[in-house]
Amino acid sequence: MLVEMIDICKVYPPNVVALKHVDFSLERGEIHALVGENGAGKSTLMKILSGVVKPSFGEIRVNGQRVQINSPVVAARLGIGMVHQELALVGSLRAYENVVLGSEPSRFGLFQPQKSSQMVKELADKFGLKIDVNAITQELSIAGRQKIEILKQLYRNVDILILDEPTAALTPQESEELFDEMFKLRDRGKTIVFVSHKLDEVLRVSDRITVLRRGEKIATVKNDGNIDAVRLAEMMVGKTIRTTSVKKRRPVGHPVLVVKDLTLISKTSGKKLLDGVNLTVHAGEVVGIAGVEGNGQKELIEVLIGLRKPTSGRIEISGEDVTSFGPRQRRPLMAYVPQDRKNVGLALKATIMENLIMTHHMNPPLKKKWLLDRNVAKSFATQLIRDFEIVCRGPFERVQNLSGGNQQKVVVAREVSLNRRLIVLDQPTRGLDVASTQYLRDQMIALRDSDKAVLLVSADLDELMDLSDRIYVMRSGHIVAELDPQVVDKTVVGYHMLGVSA
Amino acid sequence: MSLVRPISQTILAIAFAFFVASIFILLHHSSPLEVYGALYQYGLGSWFSFSNTLNAAFPLILTGLSASIAFMSGVVNLGQHGQFLWGALVCAVLGVYLKLPSWLGIPALAVLGGLSGAAWAGLAAFFKRKYKMDEFISTLMLNFLAEYMTLYLATYPFLDPKAYVPSTRLIRREYFMTNIFDVNVAFFVALFMVFLCWWFVWRTWRGYEARMMGYNKLFATVGGCDVETDTTLVLLLTGFLSGLAGALLILNGTQHRFTKGIGANFGWDGVMIAIMANNGLFQTLFYALFIGFLKNGAVGMEFETSVPSEFVLFLQSIIVLTLVGTRSGLVSLTDWLRAKRELGKLVK
Structure with missing residues (x-):
């Protein structure tokens, strides 16, 4: 030995x-x-x-x-x-x-x-x-x-x-x-x-x-x-698991997210991080973004949420031109599950309740003129903890005490309950165990079935193939292909990601 | 339950600090018991001492509050000193020239002093918004500007020709704030501000956004918080608190005028108190009173023993060090012990 x-x-x-x-x-x-x-x-x-x-x-x-x-x-x-x-x-x-x-x-x-x-x-x-x-x-x-x-x-x-x-x-x-x-x-x-x-x-x-x-x-x-x-x-x-989501094709609705000729040029290096990106997400469909990490997916998400301003191009959500909007103005139109839940999705030292009411706090019934209604906040948080089966000791526990899967549930509970017509999910299942991953996949299908427009960025090709109705492939800031996972198989997506012809 | 741990930690840390300090007192060939006895006698021992402690504490409560609220929001306002000086100067100058009945004049002067502090902090907020200048640097540098600008104004345009050191003239008698049972009314104003700030931080949605910004700024931004306005608001509020401290010191202190070197350390003591209090508002109140007690007791200590009052500064530093050290030390110690116990369960 x-x-x-x-x-x-x-x-x-x-x-x-x-x-x-x-x-x-x-x-x-x-x-x-x-x-x-x-x-x-x-x-x-x-x-x-x-x-x-x-x-x-x-x-x-x-x-x-x-x-x-x-x-x-x-x-x-x-x-x-x-x-x-x-x-x-x-x-x-x-x-x-x-x-x-x-x-x-x-x-x-x-x-x-x-x-x-x-x-x-x-x-x-x-x-x-x-x-x-x-x-x-x-x-x-x-x-x-x-x-x-x-x-x-x-x-x-x-x-x-x-x-x-x-x-x-x-x-x-x-x-x-x-x-x-x-x-x-x-x-x-x-x-x-x-x-x-x-x-x-x-x-x-x-x-x-x-x-x-x-x-x-x-x-x-x-x-x-x-x-x-x-x-x-x-x-x-430790138990028998179901590995694939049940997927039913549904007719899609009108376009919710429309991105036209989106270009982002780095101010420091002059490099084109996004280069003429066009994409559309309709109500009632899951659209996947595939690509080797570092090919513009991160930048695309940052521009979509409003953290970075595009150099040129146009973003419309539900028919409204939001190109010049910051995150605060975009939030009424979209939900967002970030990739990095510890640094973007959550405030780890804050309580579960404080994390759950983020974004919701901008509107009634939570916001009452100057005040934030503590009682509404508490019952709202308690409700979400129950609905999304977040395992915790109560709304006043700190998020950092939760397991990774339950932390992600806090983020997802908050964003799904916003009930926006567009939801953007960036690597939502990364680092989660099998049960939590399955739970999240079911959530995404449920969102699609309730006529939401779902944009899913993932490094997990199997996940994209399972969940998406359409897949865009990104390489060097371009959308290089739009594929139908029902028609093509995984290796074809892989070829497009690498830039070699099949 | 959640209160037991921090309180016991605090007591332990303070006890440890006094223990360490007593070694130095012994090296100085004095008796720690005598020294601490005098400290107690003159800091807490009688109503007279106690009320003096409260009076010594009110500027500390306000500057401490200013630093705590800034830090808990992730806004590094280190300009308490400068904001304090502007509050004091504006109040002192207007107190000479403004003619109002006292019931209107006193609150007006206090508020105007606060607003001057807010305006000075507002400069930093403006630089931040317009030029993305870090408030950590700008508030710090503005302290020097405030120091020399106020000194200039007190030395030349508003100098009291009869004074021995550069200072403004005495404010009008009707603006002298009274005491209630020897306790400055300013102390109650400071107390009221603690509650007001608590309400802002824990009850309003702006306070919620500020706290979330302090926990994780990116989280707050992506969540849709109005971080630019929140930051400005926090700078203005904390500037106001420091300015108010300065104004109240003129209205309710002993000098009733702006002199060179007034409130020498209140700004930095505020920062120190915020650190000791871990940015908690009621903890800030507690530590401000505690530092007030040390400062006030130090006078008696110097009276009764051969230990100079500067020794209290030394004691203060030890307390800050041991407090912060014990806090994290105790946490890692208990963590280590729990890990041991957990392992013990595992391997029997």
């Missing part, structure tokens, strides 16, 4: 139990998938192995020797390296410079760029990673930058490579390439931990699979064809 983690427990102060008596082991030359819902403890377990977090209890053995992994430096010395979900690279440096950064080859104290570049290139060739080592890092795609991180670990001679949700921001095609590279690494004797919750990918690449649920290890199984996605999902969630 290369690595053994025995009886690991972790309690984050004050009382968050992240891991309960977890055993985990790695064999040389295997791809070991670690699956579980968000909050199951995958990241914590791997952070312990890579020295970022200290375990509260339990022991770790590497090659049979009991070890204390107190820091990532110690982990690296033991041959363990982790590629985190958020890549930490210097954008202005060249790829090879990022790889060697921290332990550069030098002569008489001088950095040797040629030699470094050569060494990194040889390393990449050896492990079959296709990358231009002289490229400027920030000009590379996310997949490219991920390769730099992997090379960085290989350069430091790690034997065990932990990849934390590496495919989260990749297109299907890029994921395939990554899997090929993982196989090549394995064939050259490296051990890979593949942290993911995409079960089809897990089944495709891994030799063994360990399932965590709520901090406990459910099982470690061999991926020998006797296990399938449904069984894995049941182990993850």
